[in-house]
Amino acid sequence: xxxxxxxxxxxxxxxxxxxxxxxxxxxxxxxxxxxxxxxxxxxxxxxxxxxxxxxxxxxxxxxxxxxxxxxxxxxxxxxxxxxxxxxxxxxxxxxxxxxxxxxxxxxxxxxxxxxxxxxxxxxxxxxxxxxxxxxxxxxxxxxxxxxxxxxxxxxxxxxxxxxxxxxxxxxxxxxxxxxxxxxxxxxxxxxxxxxxxxxxxxxxxxxxxxxxxxxxxxxxxxxxxxxxxxxxxxxxxxxxxxxxxxxxxxxxxxxxxxxxxxxxx
Amino acid sequence: xxxxxxxxxxxxxxxxxxxxxxxxxxxxxxxxxxxxxxxxxxxxxxxxxxxxxxxxxxxxxxxxxxxxxxxxxxxxxxxxxxxxxxxxxxxxxxxxxxxxxxxxxxxxxxxxxxxxxxxxxxxxxxxxxxxxxxxxxxxxxxxxxxxxxxxxxxxxxxxxxxxxxxxxxxxxxxxxxxxxxxxxxxxxxxxxxxxxxxxxxxxxxxxxxxxxxxxxxxxxxxxxxxxxxxxxxxxxxxxxxxxxxxxxxxxxxxxxxxxxxxxxxxxxxxxxx
Ligand SMILES: Nc1ncnc2c1ncn2[C@@H]1O[C@H](COP(=O)(O)OP(=O)(O)OP(=O)(O)O)[C@@H](O)[C@H]1O
Ligand SMILES: [Mg+2]
Numbered sequence: 001x002x003x004x005x006x007x008x009x010x011x012x013x014x015x016x017x018x019x020x021x022x023x024x025x026x027x028x029x030x031x032x033x034x035x036x037x038x039x040x041x042x043x044x045x046x047x048x049x050x051x052x053x054x055x056x057x058x059x060x061x062x063x064x065x066x067x068x069x070x071x072x073x074x075x076x077x078x079x080x081x082x083x084x085x086x087x088x089x090x091x092x093x094x095x096x097x098x099x100x101x102x103x104x105x106x107x108x109x110x111x112x113x114x115x116x117x118x119x120x121x122x123x124x125x126x127x128x129x130x131x132x133x134x135x136x137x138x139x140x141x142x143x144x145x146x147x148x149x150x151x152x153x154x155x156x157x158x159x160x161x162x163x164x165x166x167x168x169x170x171x172x173x174x175x176x177x178x179x180x181x182x183x184x185x186x187x188x189x190x191x192x193x194x195x196x197x198x199x200x201x202x203x204x205x206x207x208x209x210x211x212x213x214x215x216x217x218x219x220x221x222x223x224x225x226x227x228x229x230x231x232x233x234x235x236x237x238x239x240x241x242x243x244x245x246x247x248x249x250x251x252x253x254x255x256x257x258x259x260x261x262x263x264x265x
Numbered sequence: 266x267x268x269x270x271x272x273x274x275x276x277x278x279x280x281x282x283x284x285x286x287x288x289x290x291x292x293x294x295x296x297x298x299x300x301x302x303x304x305x306x307x308x309x310x311x312x313x314x315x316x317x318x319x320x321x322x323x324x325x326x327x328x329x330x331x332x333x334x335x336x337x338x339x340x341x342x343x344x345x346x347x348x349x350x351x352x353x354x355x356x357x358x359x360x361x362x363x364x365x366x367x368x369x370x371x372x373x374x375x376x377x378x379x380x381x382x383x384x385x386x387x388x389x390x391x392x393x394x395x396x397x398x399x400x401x402x403x404x405x406x407x408x409x410x411x412x413x414x415x416x417x418x419x420x421x422x423x424x425x426x427x428x429x430x431x432x433x434x435x436x437x438x439x440x441x442x443x444x445x446x447x448x449x450x451x452x453x454x455x456x457x458x459x460x461x462x463x464x465x466x467x468x469x470x471x472x473x474x475x476x477x478x479x480x481x482x483x484x485x486x487x488x489x490x491x492x493x494x495x496x497x498x499x500x501x502x503x504x505x506x507x508x509x510x511x512x513x514x515x516x517x518x519x520x521x522x523x524x525x526x527x528x529x530x531x532x533x534x535x536x537x538x
Contacts, residue, residue, distance in 0.1 A: 162347075162348050174373070178364045256363070
C-alpha cells in the first residue's frame, strides 16, 4: 500500500515538474527566448490530458487502436506459427539445420526495421505491411526458443515415449510439440511486445490508420501534445497487452512448477 | 520353463562409450552374455556405475552395443530399426511427461496404440488404484512425491502388459513399507501371466526375495557377470516373510561373499577418481 502511494507520488511529481517547466509565463524563460517555446517543444500535460479525453469521448481512438491491435495480433500469430514450424523442422533435421544455419544467423543479425519500407512497397500502406514487419520480428524469437526447446528435451522422456510405442509422428505431437510450446510461452511476453513494436513502427513509417499514424500526422503539424497523447495511449495499451498475456500464460502453464506453491494458513 | 526360445538373449555384449574431449574411450560392459527364459524373473545386482542401466538400454533396443547381439523371442533386435516392442521399460530416472496429468501419463501407451479414450481412461483408473494412487490422477508429476512418481511410472509401463519387463531400480525411492507392498504387488502381477522380468537393483535382499535367478556383475570398467545364482525358494512368496527363512539367509551369505569384493573395488575406484 505504501509502495502504491509512493509510485503515485512519483507520477504526480513528474507531471508537476512537466507542468511548471512548460506552462507559458509561469516561470520566466531561462533557456528559450520566448515564454511559449517550452510548451512548443515539450507539450503541456493538461493539454495532453484533454487530447486523450477527447479521443475517447468522441470514440475516434477506438478505430485506430483496433487497427494497431489487429496488426499486433496477426503479426504475433503468423510469426509464431512460422517460428514453431520452422523451429521444429530444423531442430529435428540436422542436415537442414546445418544448411540453413548461416542464413538464419544472417537474418537474425539484420536490423529488420529497415525492411519496413520494402514491405510498404510489397504489401501497400494497409495493415499487411505492418503485419509483415511484426512477423519478421516475432519469428526469430519464437524460432530460437522452439529450436532450443526441442534440442533440450530430456532424452529420457523420448526413450520412455518410444518404449511406450510412440511412432515418430506421435513423438512429435506428444513430446516435442508440448516441450517446444513451453518455450514459446516463456517467450510470449517478448513476442507480443515485438509484434506491437512492428505494428507501431510500420504505421509510423507510412499508413492511413492506427495509433502510429495519429502520431505521424501530429508530428507533421508540430502538434506535440497529440504526439505525447499517442505515446501515452500506446504505453497504456502495451501494459494492458502484457497483463493479458500474463493471464493467458498462467492459464496454459498449470503443469509447470512454480517457485513456491504452499498456501498460507 | 528353460525349454523353448528365451524371451531375451544378450550375446557377448560389449559397450564402449566414445570419450569426450580427448580422454580414452570407456568400456562400460565387456563380453557379457545373459539369457532370460520366458516367464523367468531375473535380477541383476552390481556396484554403482558398473553398467547395469547400460545393459538394460541394450536390451530395450535404445542403445546399440559396440559388439554382440540381442535377440527377443528368437528374433534379432537391431537398435537402428527401433526399440524392443515386446518390452516395457521402467527407467531409473524420472521419465514422466511433466505437461500431462497422472492419468494422462498412465494412458499414454494406450493412446499411442489407438485405444479409444474412454476405454483407456477406465483402464488407467484401475491401474492408478492398483499402485495406490486412486484420486491422484489429476495431479501433475511436479505435484507428486518421488515415490508417487515411481508408482505412476510403474502403472504407465504395466498398463501395456508387455511380455518382457525391464525395470531399473524401480523401488529404490520408496520407503520400506511401501516398497514391500509394491514388491508383493509386482510378484502377484508377475504370477498372473508370468512375464519375463529383468530387474535391476542395488539391494541384494530385494533381488533374492523377488527372483528366480540373481546375476552379480563385477565393478566397472569392463563389467561382466561374475556370478549366477539360482534362487529356489518356494513361491508364492511374501517379500517380508521370506527374508527370515534360513534358505534366504544362506543364499544371501553366499551371494554377498561374491559381491563384497566388487563393491569395495568400485568404491575405491570412484574415490580415487
Ligand atoms: N552416454 C555415456 N557416455 C559415456 N559414458 C557413459 C554413458 N552412459 C554411461 N556411461 C558410463 O558407463 C558406466 C555405467 O553406467 P550405468 O548408468 O550403466 O551404471 P549403473 O550400473 O546403472 O549405475 P547405477 O547403479 O548408479 O545406476 C558409468 O561409469 C558411466 O559413467
Ligand atoms: Mg543405473
